[in-house]
Amino acid sequence: MCFTEEYTKQIEHHLEEVEAAEQAELSAQRLKTSSELIQQLMQAGGQTFEQNLASLWDGFIEQTSATIKNFLGIAHLGYVLEHVYAQKLAEQKQRAEQRSSPDWLPRGKPNLLAIPECKIYQMVLTIYEHDEKYETLSRNEVLLCNTKTRVEEVRLFLNRALADPNSYYCMVNCHLLNYDVCRVIETRLSNTADDTVKDYGLAFIYAEEKRDARIRAYLDKYLVKNPLHKKNLCAAVRTNKHLSGKDITIPVYKTVDTDVIIKRLNDDLGNGYGADCYHTIHFDIAHEVESGVDELLFNLIILRSLVNSEGVVWQAQPTQYYIIECMPFTKEGENVHEVLDLLPTTMCYTPDEVLRRYGPNGSLPRGYLGFxxxxxxxxxxxxxxxxxxxxxxxxxxxxxxxxxxxxxxxxxxxxxxxxxxxxxxxxxxxxxxxxxxxxxxxxxxxxxxxxxxxxxxxxxxxxxxxxxxxxxxxxxxxxxxxxxxxxxxxxxxxxxxxxxxxxxxxxxKKTWESENHPYLFFNEDGATFTPLGFYVEASHGSAKPYSLVDCNTKEIISEQCIARNLKRALDEAKLAMSENFNMMGRKFPKPYPxxxxxxx
Known part of the structure; x- marks a missing residue:
């Protein structure tokens, strides 16, 4: 009975924590019932060890099921997972054909690719470009690694890859993985005898400059030679001008922190879902950010999602328009960030640039858009x-x-x-x-x-x-x-x-908050008008002896701009411009389309 009593104390301690967490919602009677249950079990006699343990467990399940709210039970979780798995099987049957892959990447064994660091993301697209039926990549198929990649992430990814005969899976930036993660990869790939899928597709990509990368030491026998090619899977519109008119702007300074980015997105846009919710999201990446930008851009633009350190996923939606503002080119005219080279580009030229490109017959060269x-x-x-x-x-x-x-x-x-x-x-x-x-x-x-x-x-x-x-x-x-x-x-x-x-x-560049602005607005009758911020004042000794004067500063805005005969005509028509209308009600035009x- 000692073991039963010790186990009972553990359950009792757990129930006390649950009761304390839900104290605001539980009645005094419920707390009394839970306490009485534990007390009875501890004083129970004449029962076997198995009977006491079974009674204790039944009581625990009854109490926690009745008191813990907003939690998913084990039975319900199993029900959900069963339906998810059934849906996945249905999708696999519907898409019975395998995703095509390059001939130099055989299925049924891992493939290690040593790629120049500046060409890694091009290689990812090369692997997936051979299949025209699958137009886009998904996060399920590609895992972008970094120094913070966890063992659990890799283990789940490998289990998924080794059990799927139709897709092709790829781990990217494997040179950044630590010792523990590389050991998990080696151990899992060494124990595939019991796996039912024998024609899986799996590749590991690392930077060839990192000759001491741990992943190479473990998978060196799977190293393959490969050609380089790239495919454009997404379109980009590029401009050298500053941007305006965004729904939300996310500044990125010094380092790329996905946790901060996803928190900001969730705070401002919720989960991002909604067929009728259109948003323009602007990422303002400072020039001093040197690392992590390509990973962020690849995740967001190609894989269409971001994942934080806790596994929370931000899924980009068709109703969202992303603007990336970052350092575009080096002095040699090359892109600073590799991912930008993967995208077909439409350059947004300024009106002045377009004007200079007009030919004698009024035509524009290819790639320039006019009116x-x-x-x-x-x-x-x-x-x-x-x-x-x-x-x-x-x-x-x-x-x-x-x-x-x-x-x-x-x-x-x-x-x-x-x-x-x-x-x-x-x-x-x-x-x-x-x-x-x-x-x-x-x-x-x-x-x-x-x-x-x-x-x-x-x-x-x-x-x-x-x-x-x-x-x-x-x-x-x-x-x-x-x-x-x-x-x-x-x-x-x-x-x-x-x-x-x-x-x-x-x-x-005027500062509207601190300066007065002279305006002349027509009233709603379409004939008369209201001067705002100025009035007409006489200035002798000229053919046009009247000037416009600022109402606030009394400075002359436009000197000697109204002739004597025009001023006389305005007075006769009772279109007075000599009073200060600055304190009167103002009529502004309707907003333009x-x-x-x-x-x-």
Whole structure:
């Protein structure tokens, strides 16, 4: 009975821990019942050892099943695993054909591949490129090893590989495995006599530069020679510009920590599943991160999943768009990260780069994308092209042609030269166009700005249109206080032109929170307007004796820009511009649509 009493004390201690953990949910009666059960078992007499142990176990199962919540019982776990296994067998029958592999990688024995470290991920794709029926890889088939790879991970992977006759399995970066893991590999591969599957596919890849790698010492007899080839399994869109417009940004500094990355993803996006949940996820990898980037990119882009140290998996979904911002090229023009070489690339050129590539006949070389013609023909874009054309042709009346502005290269040049930004992005041009077009339509509709009233309001149309140009430039200009500071501004290039030019470029980047902005908005009636942030003040001794003055600083914004006869006409029409409207209610235009600019 001593053994029974000792075993009973262990169970009693366990029950006390369970009761303490669930004290908030258990009633006093339940605790009393558990205590009485243990007390009765300890005082039981006249029973055999087996009877006491059976009674104790039955009571333990009864109590824990009734008190422990949110736990999966052994019976239920077995039921789940049984169904998972049945589903796997059904999938294997449905996909009865083996995944094809290169002829130089025979099945039925392990294969050790010594590959240059910069070509390891290319070799992974080489192994799987021979089978066109299996378009993508899965985490079940590929295990990316590192210095923290655990024995349990490798043992499970090998058991799965040696029991599957259809797939081909690959362990990558095996030179990073420690002694214990390599011993597990050797032991498992030495005990395959009882395995029912004899035509398994399994390869181990390590860096040939690591001549003292433990994996080579254990599997040297399985070393094979191999050709190198690569296949593109995923597409990449690349740009040299800074990025904006992300749902979530995950900065990666110094080292790649998958635990931190997955925690951030789970905190912000839950488990990531959802057919209607579209997300843009931005990884901002700092230049000082030297190791682990290729592994992260391969897991995320090729295998479409990440795993942390506790086995928690983040599965990428079709509704998620991933943006990777990292150091793209070396000074020799090569990719810093090997995985980027595996992807077919579509380069996103800036508007200025595209403009320089237009040929004499208005065509672009292969690989360069210009305007989407459907967007180009839209009224919002056409009216901006025509007004800017009048500006550069010095047509002060701004008389628009009824014909469509149809030359893409000229239109792009007009936008770049007049948006107020050095080397703008496509997004910045879109902001500029849609804000400006919303105001120019109102200029066209306003009776005060029409050509029929040019004699009554001399120079007013020109004043309003050119004021709209300045407003649109201000709206398209970014603040210096955002994360992507001065996008489109290459400080090295600007610095070569002199410090004065650099300061001039930086001065264009206004900080909205600390500066006043003069605007002229048309009211809802489509005719009258409201000046915001400025007023008209007389300045004598000129043909145009009126200037625009900042409401807050009293500084002159635009000197001597309104003639005397125009000011008189404005006063007669009761379009007062001499009061400070800064404290009045403001009417802003409706947001512009979110159209794409460049062609697909």
């Amino acid at each position: 989407d013609h459907a967007i180009f023909k839209k009224a919002e874009w056409q009216i901006v092209f025509k007004f800017l054309h009048c500006l550069e042709e010095k047509d002060s009346s701004y008389t628009l042609s009824e014909e469509m502005f149809d030359k893409h290269s000229d239109a792009l040049g007009l936008l770049i030269r007049n948006c107020g930004l050095a080397n703008p992005t496509w997004s910045e041009l879109r902001h500029f166009v849609y804000f400006l077009s919303s105001q120019l339509f109102k200029v066209q509709a306003s009776p005060y700005c029409s050509h029929s009233h040019a004699g009554d309001m001399p120079g007013f149309r020109k004043f309003v249109v050119e004021f709209m140009f300045k407003m649109a430039q201000d709206f398209a200009t970014r603040s210096l206080k955002i994360a992507e500071e001065t996008p489109g501004l290459n400080l090295d290039e600007v610095g070569q032109a002199g410090s004065a030019n650099l300061l001039n470029q930086l001065s264009m 979110s159209d794409r600019i460049i062609d697909k």
